[in-house]
Amino acid sequence: MxxxxxxxxxxxxxxxxxxxxxxxxxxxxxxxxxxxxxxxxxxxxxxxxxxxxxxxxxxxxxxxxxxxxxxxxxxxxxxxxxxxxxxxxxxxxxxxxxxxxxxxxxxxxxxxxxxxxxxxxxxxxxxxxxxxVDQPKQDDVPASQPKQVANKVGDQSKAGENATRxxxxxxxxxxxxxxxxxxxxxxxxxxxxxxxxxxxxxxxxxxxxxxxxxxxxxxxxxxxxxxxxxxNPGGFLSAAEMPLPLLYISMSGFFFAAALLWVHVLVKHRFNVFKIHWLMAALAFTKSISLIFHSINYHFINTEGHPIEGWAVMYYITHLLKGALLFITLALIGTGWAFVKYILSDKEKKIFMIVIPLQVLANVAYIIIESTEEGTSEYALWKEILFLVDLICCGAILFPVVWSIRHLQEASSTDGKAVMNLAKLKLFRHYYVMIVCYIYFTRIIAILLKVTVPFQWQWFYELMVEVSTLVFFVLTGYKFRPASNNPYLQLPLDEEDVEMDEV
Structure with a gap:
């Protein structure tokens, strides 16, 4: 076929x-x-x-x-x-x-x-x-009758033709x-x-x-x-999609403001900044740019009935970069890379070898879905692939956090630095709960909300996803901000330093 x-x-x-x-x-x-x-x-x-x-x-x-x-x-x-x-x-x-x-x-x-x-x-x-319709013929009307009568006969004839048609x-x-x-x-x-x-x-x-x-x-x-x-009277967009151009451009502004605030924090605390902090800034800016192109794409769909190819390609590129940066950043934070250690273990490297190709596949599936008609069998196939791959990626990024929690639990009772490790352990547990809540809300709760609200309010699903993503970005930045009193960024003390403190 x-x-x-x-x-x-x-x-x-x-x-x-x-x-x-x-x-x-x-x-x-x-x-x-x-x-x-x-x-x-x-x-x-x-x-x-x-x-x-x-x-x-x-x-x-x-x-x-x-x-x-x-x-x-x-x-x-x-x-x-x-x-x-x-x-x-x-x-x-x-x-x-x-x-x-x-x-x-x-x-x-x-x-x-x-x-x-x-x-x-x-x-x-x-x-x-x-x-x-019974009607007199126009030829039967005497010439002596007024002109209005002849017009009336003609109107009756037209009415009869319309009824017959x-x-x-x-x-x-x-x-x-x-x-x-x-x-x-x-x-x-x-x-x-x-x-x-x-x-x-x-x-x-x-x-x-x-x-x-x-x-x-x-x-x-x-x-x-x-x-x-x-x-629709307002354009080519469906009732649920008509608010999307304004929604995406507005959320782009919020993400851009959050990115600028994050850069300001990095410059202010530059002595405690690591490479991953700048990676988090790049993610926020990429997300903002992606939403701008998404809004432009929907604007042209509404006015022209189809997207402009150049703007659509730019959106797909930034969407792919945003997706890859998101999962890479979350996985690196979960492993403690650049904060505490600069070398990933073999087990952690395998996670990246799985997540990154899957993210590429997920974005390819998304692009194919966006550019393929619903009536084709390919549409249903790639939609199922996207859903499955997305769930696998979401589950995979939880493993580095779980491994870090287990490592801190073991270290808190063996290396003599229990107070510091317990503080980091508490932070990692909070981060794990944040990721689970974010995945659960954007993949399940928001979808259930979409299929239960009236048809003209289905754009509320997109609003919930974007707002929850913004909140997740802000909370992640707050918990892992470059500050001297952040337990996640405190390097382990040497035994000589501990002895000096005791003296």
Missing amino acids: VLVGCCAARIHKLTLKNERRSVIHLNSFGFYANGTLDVNMKNLTLTGETMDFEEQPIGFSLSKSRVGGVMSYTAEEFDACVLTKPSGTEPLVLFLIHFKDSSVQVKRYGDQKNVITGRTKTPALKDATVKS VEKGRSQDGDLILVLQKINNSYNFSFQIKIVSQSEEGLYNLNFHHCFSKLPDKENSFSIDIEITER
Whole structure:
């Protein structure tokens, strides 16, 4: 199976070749009132027996999520094809492709007022009727009658034509019928949906269903090109993403201010500064720059419908550097490098040999996810890889801290410097708790928050992650600041110094 995904942010272009999946999630988007969804299906080609395509349905579904996109109205329908749904009260729109009569039947479920438009046709039904409006012919109007009467007749004629045009695009059941074009054994059609009121606002999921792939012992597949354009009144961003440009640029300012404050502390206490302190400063500045490019990236997505390649590349580079610096800095602090010792043990070196390549893989996975359409199978694969690698890295950086705690526990009872070692032990325990809380909050709590809040408040997840990261940076800097009274930075005393103190 060959899949090609071209992600242009909120103007999506997806190409699938020799696809066999029964359900393809194309996209999720939060719509406000007057938002629009344009879908253009091109070059749908089918392989397999013709009878299979006539008996088994194929088409699109547009469902509205209950809360935060966790469970959509069609979630329970994935095992049985949702296109065969007989009835329902939940808001759902189905686009059923009928190859025999070259039409697309639009079926609505639940109470919804969204406007659906597209190129309609007269359904091929034997007892389909077309309503007409009784009206006098314009030729029958005497010339002596006033001009207003003739205009009235013309208006009635136009009204009758409009009524006939509407009826021609509907079936006996009142379903809208769209035209399915066939060109050289490929099928094309398009439709537009407009969110007409605040009651219809929400997070919508667009899926493509290939139900006949569920038939046993059938070699059926399809190829398709899909173009999707989503808009809100304020731009191309989803409702949950519209506050993100301002959020990222604001948080960039906070991180930059924290970095400047940290540099001021380093200059003020330069006699107690180690190399890792400057590494921490570089991390804070890199994080700030990364957020600036992230904000610019979303700004262009909102205004143009797609990111500007140059700005996107700069964001990916700074994001990769930020991720690598973060885990390297945390691991070095955990091992006590540069503060107490300048040589890492073989066990600690192995941690870096694991974490650094995994961080590169995690950032590659993130970049692929950002530049790949949701409908491709690659998207789901790399999303799982990113989640797994991220958890492994988070768990790996805890080991150096645990080893340092164990070493201090053993040293506190053997080398005669119990007071100093116990102070360091307490600091390391606090640091361990900080890392665990940071990982737990950003990877679990924030995600649970995202899937429980209303669709327009899902940006709150990003706010919680950035604020918790800022707090974690500030607390780490405070605990390991370059100060003479910091127990972490106090070098072990010689035995002669201890004897002099006793004298």
